[in-house]
Amino acid sequence: MEGSNYQVIRKYELDTWTRCSSSYNETWATLTNETLPLLISKTNIGGNVTVLDIGCGAGNSTSKISETGAKVIGIDFSQKMIDEANSAYQSIVFKPSDAENIPLEDNSIDVVIANFVVHHFAEPNKVFKEIYRVLKPNGKFAFAVWGANEEQSSLGSFFQAFANHHEMSELPHGPLFGITAFETYNKLITDANLKNFKLxxxxxxxxxxxxxxxxxxxxxxxxxxxxxxxxxxxxKDDLIKNCESFKKGKSYSFPHSAMIGYAEK
Incomplete structure (x- = not known):
């Protein structure tokens, strides 16, 4: 990827998620938290385990990981996200950092978690190589990304409503958004010298x-x-109409799918 493209994507992503920082824990985190129990169990996170939470956002996921007794550090490239995380979870260490340049020593982390962030990286090859660098020998890496676009019912309801009134190209979209192919992620894993990949x-x-x-x-x-x-x-009116079919009594339940990847050093 050319440097100029990288900078465009990075700025685009940074602007988007900085804008979402104050509301994130009450909005998107209530969905992305659904994958955390599986990521935690598959990587055997618990007491005496050091964990890096990449793209920690406003700290909700990092807090969930910390509840296992693990020693966890959260990093995010948005300073406002880190400010929100520090305000909400004062006993956890958060650092503003690009995932392409993780501020940790070689072979220092037992587990790396990247929960719904891989599809936002401008240079995922660099990030996966950094993950390899900071992991201890036999350390574990787990990530979650969205499944197929058509299987995201809440976002689908919004996209349909938005498309009725505006061009879809106006909406943010990460470089790997909606990519579910094993081959795509396996190449990133292999190029970073990680092994035993499963999706x-x-x-x-x-x-x-x-x-x-x-x-x-x-x-x-x-x-x-x-x-x-x-x-x-x-x-908004069209979105509310589109959501009617997902109403369960006075509440709503939207089916979603995620792709969960695992690898080791």
Whole structure:
């Protein structure tokens, strides 16, 4: 990837997730947390285990990992995300850092977790090589990315509503967003000298008592606050209609899928 493309993607991602920092733990984190128990169990995270949480966001995932008794460090390239994490979880270490240049020594970490962040990396090859560098021999790496786009029902409801009123190209999208092919991730793993790669699909649900996590998350992520108020209202009205089929009593349950990858040093 050319440096200029890398810089464009990086700025794009940084602007997007910095914008989402204040609402993240109440919006997207309530979905991405669904994969954490599996990542934790598959990598045997527990007491006396050192863990690096890459793309920790506002710290919710790092806190969940810390509850196992592990010693965990969270890093994120957005200073505002780190500020939110430090404010919410003061007993955990968080560092502002690019994943391409992890501020840790060689062979210093037992487990690296990257929960719904791999598809946002501008240079994933560099990140996977950094993960290899900081892992101890036989250390474990686990990540989660979105499954196929058509299997993300909450986002699908939003995309349909948005497309009724605006060009889809206006929305953020990571370089590997929606990529589910084993070969794509296996090459990243192999090029980084990691081994024993496995990729599996996880079916999950995003459950919410109201549509606020979805609406607020999409508005921050897509920067819809900048749209004219009448267009925002039209998109929101269509989104609410699209969500009716996922209503369970007074709550909502949206089926989702994720791809879960595992490897070792």
């Amino acid at each position: 599996e699909k996880l079916e999950t649900n995003w459950n919410m008592d109201s549509l606020n996590p979805l609406i607020n998350g999409c508005w921050d992520w897509g920067n819809l606050h900048l749209f004219p108020e009448d267009k925002q209202k039209d998109i």
